[in-house]
Amino acid sequence: MDIVLYPDPRLRAKNKAIDSFDDALAKTVREMFELMYATKGVGLAAPQVGLNIKLLVFNAAGDAENSESEIVLCNPKIKSKGKDKESAEEGCLSFPQIFGNVMRHVSIVIEAQNLQGDTFELELEDWQSRIFQHENDHLEGMLFIDRMTPASKAMVKNYLTDMREDYDANANT
Numbered sequence: 001m002d003i004v005l006y007p008d009p010r011l012r013a014k015n016k017a018i019d020s021f022d023d024a025l026a027k028t029v030r031e032m033f034e035l036m037y038a039t040k041g042v043g044l045a046a047p048q049v050g051l052n053i054k055l056l057v058f059n060a061a062g063d064a065e066n067s068e069s070e071i072v073l074c075n076p077k078i079k080s081k082g083k084d085k086e087s088a089e090e091g092c093l094s095f096p097q098i099f100g101n102v103m104r105h106v107s108i109v110i111e112a113q114n115l116q117g118d119t120f121e122l123e124l125e126d127w128q129s130r131i132f133q134h135e136n137d138h139l140e141g142m143l144f145i146d147r148m149t150p151a152s153k154a155m156v157k158n159y160l161t162d163m164r165e166d167y168d169a170n171a172n173t
Ligand code: CO
Pocket: 091, 092, 093, 094, 134, 135, 138, 144
């Protein structure tokens, strides 16, 4: 399992709902957490490892020692969003070295299924809410560069051009 980098088309592809909650899914989730910790991330969505399914994992604490903070969401849906929004800096494992400010809802209520397929509801706030919205965007083929403030977007423009050139160079070898 490897991290898929921008502008790989799998980051923009449609993601399928999960319908079998089996051992293979649990194994995928474990591998995603391990890769996320190894790359110092706080969240990872399945398309970022080349799997176009509606699955995301995160751990706002960002380390394996705090495994009680691990959250696994299958087929997540947004139920409601609080009206307050906040801008803060985000990064993304599919864009190493690129950071920019993004507006997000401060609080959000979601519904999802766990690894057994049971549906549950969760209210997320602040940092957890931000991580969820970032990862959930990945499941819609949406990337944080699409939502960056104009000032941040302008600052990262050249890095994005470099990433597209690197991708094309690798694709042609
Ligand atoms: Co991301």
